[in-house]
Amino acid sequence: MELFDLNGKTAVVTGSTKGIGEAIAHRLAEHGAKVVVSSRKAEACEKVAGEINAKWGKGREVATPIPCNINYRDQLQALVQKSRSKWGRIDVLVCNAAINPVFGSMSAIEDEAFDKIMGANVRANHQLCTMVIPEMVERKDGSVIVVSSIGGLRGSPYLGAYCISKAADFQLVRNIAAEFGPNNVRANAIAPGLVKTDFARALWENPAILERSTATAPLRRIGLPDEIAGAAVFLASKAGSFMTGQALVIDGGVTIA
Secondary structure (H helix, E strand, O other), rough: HHOOOOOOOOOEEEEOOHHHHHHHHHHHHHHOEEEEEEEOOOHHHHHHHHHHHHOOOOOOOOOEEEEOOOOOOOHHHHHHHHHHHHOOOOOOOEEEEOOOOOOHHHHOOOOHHHHHHHHHHHHHHHHHHHHHHHHHHOOOEEEEEEEEHHHHHOOOOOHHHHHHHHHHHHHHHHHHHHHHHOOEEEEEEEEEEEEOOOOOOHHHHHHHHHHHHHOOOOOOEOOOHHHHHHHHHHHHHHHHHHOOEEEEEOOOOHOOO
16 A cells, blocks of 8 residues: 555545546545545535545544636635645645547637536636646655546547647646756656546537447446546555656557457
């Protein structure tokens, strides 16, 4: 357990009231971290934080809800400040929240929708990292984890702008790793394949897309949120202490088939 021990660590996880983010928050708490559960809706944050406390707290508070709309800098700053006020520090930052309001040809996407995708999936991650990294640099210890997608590695006929944003997230962690590595701040991306979440429902509920996604995949299936969460524990803990600037692909083998 020592390699994966997160006792004494505090993690902020955006978009953590469902899907992959919720699974990550649960597993970080299971391994000893104190967790900030964050998404747009306060009620959802309170529900998930309560479930984490009941399951992993052993009579202690290990999760706290802090709502935040990542599209607004002032709300990101409030998330950071409230997290520090509650737990004293931020050791692990998981940028998981993302949006994709457009499904279809990228030739039809309007400028407003394109800017919205880039703002939430790239700019907000960049802003949040710049707010949190200084304290990591000061302590000479910290882990930034960005949940990207294999969409950032491949072309797509119906998720064009989303895939562009996810490719940018790979470069974000490379830049952080290169600049702040000398201060022992690590940054990595997790690149899931198709996972059974509400966010990806338009893909896995479409029989044709599901068939195309799994037909040549070595495991012949899509993933589940909890199958991604272990990677975050690895990257946040001593087990991942020599890994930085990388994209950890977890896709059932899709990208190698």
